[in-house]
């Protein structure tokens with residue numbers, strides 16, 4: 181048979197050859213594509229393996245070095261037992277050497293990371309800085325000789341900030357970030373870099389490069405995240421002061437689960453320049469940077485040392501508001517709002533008791549406590565998802581292209597970031613009907629992306645309206661501050677955060693409204709709390725999971741959050757210090 185195409189003729193044979201050539205080209209392209217993907221994944225796995233080995237080797241080398249140059253156990257333990265104020269005083273008056281303090285903390289950090297995997301690598305330059313501190317004459321800076329640990333996503337010159345993602349391996353940072361520069365200028369010695377979960381947008385603690393961090397109080401449980409390594413290292417006694425980031429609770433969740441203090445400042449109060457966040461462009465609900473410490477004095481010292489002209493000069497977007505001692509030291513009685521239940525899932529009995537006990541302390545100290553009802557928590561969660569995942573999670577999926585996805589992140593990644601909109605709607609339907617919970621659908625649909633600029637502007641208006649509503653509720657009750665549970669529950673078994681993720685409402689509320697929030701350890705789960713857990717209401721799927729996963733948590737730490745309007749960090753710290761002092765006094769008398 182012959183076909184005639186205008187000026188030339190095509191016979192059967194030619195058609196056959198064309199089909200063969202097309203099929204061959206297509207299969208070549210397909211196999212090329214598949215092979216390229218296999219090759220890319222292979223390269224990524226090799227890169228991950230090499231980096232993990234480098235990290236392990238560096239930790240081991242530091243351990244070997246300390247075997248020869250370390251302190252005696254007694255001397256080390258005396259240093260490690262000192263609260264921040266005593267440590268600082270002794271470094272200032274010269275009765276402690278910076279090098280000894282560094283060696284004490286290096287050896288404790290290396291010791292605890294063997295079981296808990298909280299350190300990703302030591303900062304080798306620390307030793308040189310400690311020696312320089314000890315040779316220094318003249319007036320000492322406030323953080324003189326204090327070792328500080330840093331979450332891995334803090335840019336440190338010469339080190340990668342991977343955020344647990346292979347794509348960012350072998351990208352050493354050209355410079356320290358603003359906080360690290362200011363800390364060094366104030367005499368601090370950055371000495372360890374700590375672990376985080378892949379992408380940091382989950383409150384788990386694992387990534388394919390550095391592995392999984394465990395809880396210092398129960399290694400079968402998670403330390404919370406994403407400042408997982410910081411919470412764990414400080415909770416285990418291997419650091420006295422550390423720094424992390426927080427867009428939905430990443431400082432406060434690990435602080436609560438590991439029993440340490442932290443402060444998430446108002447975004448803008450201290451610099452956020454030079455930290456690795458996957459979606460830096462999502463500025464409506466941006467990430468905050470902040471300190472974690474063993475005690476409130478550590479947080480106060482950190483804030484006083486950062487709020488100085490050096491930082492204001494390095495990052496001119498930060499308003500030059502120095503630390504205001506007149507607010508921190510004020511004794512005026514305050515009106516403080518409190519709640520145990522955010523209006524989504526209740527907090528477990530131990531967390532509720534934590535708030536109750538803090539309330540009693542504050543009342544005894546002369547403050548007025550008033551029950552506060554959080555306005556529309558469903559709206560706050562929806563806004564969070566719209567502002568953080570409004571690009572349909574493209575930034576996240578791009579960052580993880582060809583990467584190995586960590587098992588602890590797979591479900592979150594698939595459902596929130598990768599699934600097409602129709603599947604998110606189906607999952608939302610499941611949560612609503614089987615889980616008796618309409619909120620996940622709103623969140624999942626928001627994570628499918630905002631479809632136009634005018635819709636985006638609508639979200640901005642909604643966010644402004646929600647913030648105003650919250651402010652007006654506080655004003656109506658004449659509230660100066662709020663106290664609320666540190667989180668909905670104590671640490672749960674590793675890898676299970678996705679099953680309870682709605683609980684993030686307890687922390688991300690304060691990111692949505694951009695209020696400073698501190699977290700303070702106030703109690704531990706008791707046998708009585710465990711008994712009361714039997715009556716925990718399980719209306720939704722998340723609540724059912726919380727009840728199940730909270731079993732066996734006796735002895736785990738419980739924190740309370742302290743919150744004040746924007747730029748009132750000093751007020752938050754004042755209340756935290758007041759409660760910390762009362763608890764310590766109570767312990768001494770009992």
Ligand SMILES: CCCCCCCC/C=C\CCCCCCCC(=O)NCC(=O)O
Nearest residue numbers: 380382406425426427428429430620623682
């Ligand atoms: C499957 C649907 C769940 C719906 C209800 C929950 C809504 C929560 C939405 C997303 C979960 C994101 C968890 C965020 C954890 C925050 C970690 C963080 O602060 N990261 C930032 C950082 O480390 O800097």
